[in-house]
Amino acid sequence: MHEMSVALSVVDQVEQAARANGAQGVRQVGVDIGELAGVVPDSLAFCFELACAGTVLEGARLVMRSVPGRASCQPCGRTWDTGMPPDLVCAQCHSAATELLSGRELRITEVQWTTEADAPPPTPAGRSEEN
Template sequence: MHEMSVALSVVDQVERAAQARGVPGVRQVRLEIGELAGVVPDALGFCFGLACAGTVLEGAELTTRSVPGRASCAPCGRTWDTGMPPDMVCAGCGAGATELLAGRELRITEVHWADRPGPTAHPRAPHPEEL
């Protein structure tokens, strides 16, 4: 499943950033997903939950925002939403010399850090002297 590799990559990037900042947990991760990126948001959400298990992201919420495909015609300069499946032929002049401006995004836009590990994260085991 493609979405699992995407989820693992997101978790890895956010976990490295959390460690670099010394934060113990993550509350929320926000992503932009282009409609032409080939990622199914619901499947990604499911995989994200699995990928977070045992990490500082355990219990974090994933929020996604869809970015519509947008193209531009090189000869006449017209821009349009490509839709899905993408329409890459200019309706204005019929040219096929187009540039995809948006719709392939897959980016982390925000991370909300937590001041403690997530609700289901495994706490540190007490040292015998602390008992």
């Protein structure tokens, strides 16, 4: 499953950044996913939850933003949404000399983490918070 390798990579990168910044945990991770990136959002969400288990990201929320595929025609300058499957031929001049402007993205855009100051105070030994 391709989404599992993507999820593991996201978790690894965020975990490294969290540790480097002294984070105790991660609340939320935002990612941009291009519609042409070949990633199934539901599968990524499932894999992300599994990949977070036992890490500083455990319990983190994954927020995905879809980025539409956009193309530009080199000869006439027209831009358009490519759709899926992508239409990479210009409807105006019928040229195939196009450039893909967006839609292949797969990037981490935001991380919200917790520090010691955000963490609840420790419960004294031998006492539970229910007492």
